[in-house]
Amino acid sequence: MEHLEPELERMFARMPSLGSMGIQTFFCGPESFTPDGRPHLGPVPEVQGVFAATGMNSNGILNSGGVGLTMAEWLIDGSPSRSMGPLLATRAHPFQANTRYNQDRAAESVGIHYGLHWPGHQVRSARGVRRVPLHHELESAGACFAERIGWEVPMYFDTEGGGWVDAPSLRRKPWSHFVQQECIAARDAAVLVDQSMYAKIVVQGPDAWRALDRVCGARMDVEPGVSVYTQFLNQRGGIEADVTVTRLSEDRFIVVTGHPSQIRDQQHIRQHADADMRFELFDATSAxxxxxxxxxxxxxxxxxxxxxxxxxxxxxxxxxxxxxxxxxxxxxxxxxxxxxxxxxxxxxxxxxxxxxxxxxxxxxxxxxxxxxMFGLNACRIEKGFRHFGHDIGEEDTPYETGLGFAVDLSKAGFVGRERLAAQKEREAPATRWRTVSVKVHGLTAGEGPYLIHNEPVWRDGGIVGFVTSGDWGFRVEAMVGLASLHCGDGVSLDWIVAGRFEVQIAGEMYPLKVQLAPFYDPKGEIMRG
Structure with a gap:
């Protein structure tokens, strides 16, 4: 009881009547905390037909209604009615079954669960678990690392030797001037990025292209030596993964996807393949x-x-x-x-x-x-490139997110085709939800505040959407972002041009420019030059 006394005294001071009630029941039981502080829900990748609903992180009673409904939908309908991406059991990686890792990280997860969060906030426990082959070389070059699924990921390069600064801010960060130098170098000279933590999945065998063709919106029967940008889709036409698929030979492909999706993307291919398809998956991430x-x-x-x-x-x-x-x-x-x-x-x-x-x-x-990765993120937002988990996810279709060019409806039998064909016919020429590029007027890199995620977007006095990702764009010298907007009659160019848009950042309203094309190299001439 000694460690509870200070908290009880504060409670009694705020509500004096509690001081005379006495403690009627004292209960102390085990809690389940996961490495990232989120529950594990849905099918497990190891055994077909087995579902999990565990790791509630001290929120079991609070989450029980939603978890029960979601699990019932999963078991009866085959999928939940809402996106479960951040909570999927398949997001867990094999190394996260390590007992010592869980002991060390769970102790910190409790504090994170009840603490404040801010951009750049980092975990301190169980670090250095996974490292890219060039970790020490990058460290010598000034890399400042953050943890992502156990990986030590270079976020920026401190050429002055100061190291990582973990300070809460919605404005300019201590590392912003380094990120600026990196972005300008990308525009004017060249930059080198180590993305070795990204997952690489080899799909090989006589039916490898058919297995990939089943889950991808784009056509996979391309010539060897061609790389295809595409999305893995679900039955509702939603996006399950954002990948590139390169055909290395007649019966061999390599899929490059984000490091958090290393396990779930393999599961998605297996789940939708026919039993008689002749192919195998090989996780080549470490290779x-x-x-x-x-x-x-x-x-x-x-x-x-x-x-x-x-x-x-x-x-x-x-x-x-x-x-x-x-x-x-x-x-x-x-x-x-x-x-x-x-x-x-x-x-x-x-x-x-x-x-x-x-x-x-x-x-x-x-x-x-x-x-x-901070510089890479700022540049891709300027260019309007979508990020899976922020700008696109399981509830978003390619047509709603400006990725319809990556869907080939002439291809028969791929997952989600019927839903996408119906949407294209019903909602043409403009879908009700649409991802757009946005630019905030009147802000500076020094003062901010910065667009980050989930800021509400207003049109003519009413909320019509939200920012999905944002940052200062050093190449265009403006606060830029991506946003998802909604209009019952379709988010058309005319609707955008006719509206007066604002965005609410940290409680303040700012005028917002909205357009369908990105603000940096809108025609893609630099990238294809």
Missing amino acids: HCLLTIHGPKSREILQGLSLDDFSSEAFPFGGARLVDLAYARGWVIRRSFLGELGYEMLFPTEFAAGLYEAICEAGRPLGLRHMG
Whole structure:
């Protein structure tokens, strides 16, 4: 009771009548806390037909009604009526069954559960569990790391040696000037990003393309050497994953997806495949590094390390080639999540250090810098690129989120096709929900406040949507974001042009510019140049 006395005294001071009631019942029981502080709900990946509803993090009674309804829908209808992405049991990774990891992290989860949260807030327990092959090299270059599903992820590079600063703020962050330098380098020279923590799933076998064709909106029967941007879909046409699929050979593909989706995306492919399909899945995440280079000097840097032709004519956007770089051989895919001229390099892990050193040496005279995830995020928002989990999810269809170009309705039999075909016919030319690019007038990088997530968007005095992600755009010098807007008659261009939009940030209203195209390189000419 000693550790409860200070809290009881405060309670009695606020409500004096409690002081004379006495303690009628004292109960102390076990609580279940998960590593990320969220419940585990839904089908488990290991055994077909087994469902979990556990890990309520001291909110079991509070959550019981919603959990009961959701689990009933899952068991009876095959899927819940609302998005369960953050709570899926399949989000858990195998290493998170480690007892010591759970003991150390659960103790901190309790505090996080009852504490305040802010952008950049970091966990302190069970760190260093998973590291990219170049962890120490990046650390020497000034990388400041954050934890994501056990991974130590470089968020920005402190070239002054100050290290990570964990300070609550809705305005300019202590690391903002480093992120600015990285973003400007991406625009004017080149940046190198280590994305090796991203999941890489090899799908191979005679029916590999059919298994992928079943869950993807885009057509998978492409020629070897082609990379396809697509979404995994559910029966409602909602987005279950946002991926690239590269055909390496006639019967071999590699799927690159976000690191939190490493387990759930494999489960989604298996769940929807026919029993007689001949294919296998191999989790190749640890087998390959994923280094990406972006910016106008990126082609020159890679060309200097290879006898292969990196010109646009020989290596167009969306192409994939098995090439020599320095003393290594691996796959290079021409894509960029920053909206710049860019390349993704998938090489066997043992070549990571040598390739990294060669790129840094070749790029140093051309202004090459390291970039972390904060910079990558700011650039992709400027370019209007969607992020799974923030801008798109299980309840959003490609047509509602501006990704209809990645759906091929002429392809028969893929998951969600009927729902998408009906939506396109019923809601054309403008869907009732639509993802748009937004820019806030009157804010500065220094003073903010910053767009982050879930700020309400108003049109002519009424709420019509919310911000899905936002940040300061250093290339366009403005506060930019993505937002999901709703109109019963369709979010059309005319409806957008005719409206007066505002966004509410930290309790204050600011005028908002809304448009369908991104604010940075709206025609995609830089990325495809």
